[in-house]
Amino acid sequence: MDIKKDRVLNIGSRTISLVFERPDFPKDHLCDCYGMFDTRASKISLNDTLCIDEQICQTLLHEVCHVLVDEAKLNTGSQLLSQDSDEELMVSHMETGLYSFFKNNPMEIATIFSDILKNNPLVIKAIGKIKDE
Numbered sequence: 001m002d003i004k005k006d007r008v009l010n011i012g013s014r015t016i017s018l019v020f021e022r023p024d025f026p027k028d029h030l031c032d033c034y035g036m037f038d039t040r041a042s043k044i045s046l047n048d049t050l051c052i053d054e055q056i057c058q059t060l061l062h063e064v065c066h067v068l069v070d071e072a073k074l075n076t077g078s079q080l081l082s083q084d085s086d087e088e089l090m091v092s093h094m095e096t097g098l099y100s101f102f103k104n105n106p107m108e109i110a111t112i113f114s115d116i117l118k119n120n121p122l123v124i125k126a127i128g129k130i131k132d133e
Contacts, residue, residue, distance in 0.1 A: 003056055004048065011064060012071040017041075018060070020048040034059040037066040062095040 009016045016037075023033070023045070034055065035046045044063040050056050069091060074081045081087040102109055110117070117123055 003053060004046075004050075009044070009064075011067045014042060014067060014071060016067060017043045018046070019043060020046050022048055035063045037063045037070070039070050058095060058099050061099055062091060065091040065094045065098075 004020045006017070006019045009018050023036075033047070034050060035044060037044050044060070044067070046056065046059055046063070050059065066087070069075050069081055069087055073079060075087050076082060081090055117127075
């Protein structure tokens with residue numbers, strides 16, 4: 001499975017397009033980043049120049065956390081994460097902590113996700129695709 005393949009993600013009640021593309025810095029407010037979530041377009045864009053799988057996975061997890069914050073409306077009005085800098089700080093800590101947890105605790109991954117991993121034919125098919133490469 002090519003992890004840099006464009007695809008559709010279901011996150012909460014949202015359907016999100018995941019695309020790998022070169023950043024358009026003027027359009028992206030001169031943002032030099034690995035990824036970006038655009039709530040209006042329901043799209044996560046990951047920089048297609050990322051070539052290390054770990055960077056791709058961490059960036060995707062980071063952007064998924066942004067979707068979850070948006071889904072919970074924690075970044076609107078006077079909510080806890082209404083300032084962009086507050087949201088970015090919180091999301092960065094969540095992504096780093098979650099990624100480290102998953103990377104360093106394989107037994108816990110198996111425990112938390114065992115039901116999904118064992119009983120979902122789509123997961124079994126996806127794992128087969130990863131093994132084939």
